[in-house]
Amino acid sequence: MSDPSRESAPRSTTDPSRRSLLGAALGGGAGLLLLDRRTATAAAVPRDSAIADTATWGARDPRATIDVLDHAPSKIVVHHTATPNGTDYSRAHAFALARSVQDHHMDVNGWIDTGQHFTISRGGYATEGRHNSLAAVRDGSRHVVGAHTAGQNRLAVGIENEGTYDELDPRDAQYTRLVELCARLCRRYDIAPHEIYGHRDFNATDCPGDRLHALLGRLRSDVAAEVGGDPTGVSWPLLRSGDAGDPVRVLQYLLNEHGASLTADGVYGPATESAVGDFQRSTGAVVDGLAGNQTWNQAVRERGSGDRGPAVRAVQHRLGTAVDGIFGPNTATAVRSFQADRGITTDGVVRVRTWRALLR
Ligand SMILES: [Zn+2]
Incomplete structure (x- = not known):
């Protein structure tokens, strides 16, 4: 081992x-x-x-x-x-x-x-x-x-x-x-x-x-x-203390996926800043409490049918489906529809491009 x-x-x-x-x-x-x-x-x-x-x-x-x-x-x-x-x-x-x-x-x-x-x-x-x-x-x-x-x-x-x-x-x-x-x-x-x-x-x-x-x-x-494929790399927004909105809520869900226990209220307050710092420390990233490229690159995880947990809740919240944390058929359909709308390969799997689009 x-x-x-x-x-x-x-x-x-x-x-x-x-x-x-x-x-x-x-x-x-x-x-x-x-x-x-x-x-x-x-x-x-x-x-x-x-x-x-x-x-x-x-x-x-x-x-x-x-x-x-x-x-x-x-x-x-x-x-x-x-x-x-x-x-x-x-x-x-x-x-x-x-x-x-x-x-x-x-x-x-x-x-x-x-x-x-x-x-x-x-x-x-x-x-x-x-x-x-x-x-x-x-x-x-x-x-x-x-x-x-x-x-x-x-x-x-x-x-x-x-x-x-x-x-x-x-x-x-x-x-x-x-x-x-x-x-x-x-x-x-x-x-x-x-x-x-x-x-x-x-x-x-x-x-x-x-x-x-x-x-x-x-x-x-x-x-x-x-x-084949689109080679354009994904870059992420920089979120910081004082920010508020749905991108912050997605971040909070993702931090919870990695062990934090934040209320996903969409407000980047002291608890979120502290959780970002802890996550950065645990992943070997620069520890500054700001959520930028390194933090997002470390936090996003591929999610598809059958998956469960806070990251699935983030997807469901952004797509307006029932937020139960279970990636079932309704979530998959909503993801496909979202991907078609955004010009992303419609495979129903939330990978990095779909995560990025969910923040917009
Ligand atoms: Zn190296």
Whole structure:
């Protein structure tokens, strides 16, 4: 069994420990890099597009049983490793990187295995991170619980990109492989391209760097060009103390879904502000009591037929159906009608676009 508290993602704004320790592990002086001094000069994407599994790159066994869920993930989170932008673009280096990250996550962070599902080297080689991730993708309806984004590890596939992208863009070979991997995941798991995020969209971190984060719009478009769908990302309103109205009421219901016990009165008073702060603390988000992108991204949950609870009440309240917290046939019909009215795919399931439309 994994220990979620020990496996929560780093929460500090700058991740100094992670940056320096990983930097030390991968930078100059690390013996493992001495094995891989031959550098490829071609910037072309390696023809070997297969994702190297854990056995191929020589992973250690995980320390405990990997938790595999019986549902597909619904989003992808892009990261950077915050390690040096090295110039060894070889396959051997990609494998050494995978081993080094696993050592760091197990020996320094105390995790059961590599945190992320996949890693892409600067040379454009993709490797499996946490064991069983590739098998889960091939299955198409299973998700390996990772340790890459606090609050999202049961819902999101995590992809680490070797390097630091605060001031530089990833190499073309790396970006091309990232598009390819995201497209494969979207196809296999039926993930919408607009559900590709950066780590900072959920947690208090700079990851994946300003430049890679700024590339995510293009990434969503490039992936949508391959798998279809509207790549436009969803952005959320900023609600704060003193606000009132239905969006506040939806927020209150969603906070209740995550354990708060607010009266859904549509008034952003001290109790709501405090509940937002508690929720932010529990999900590794920036703790400021303001409900903005990180808070909404963490709070919304897919809801459809058969689901119950406060989030369903939020949907019912906004659609004017009986507010009983049970997603039955009447709620599904109301959702379909609302989606048709707003130009959203009429599937009767409340996903991120429908949630956003419910706030308007
Ligand atoms: Zn990250």
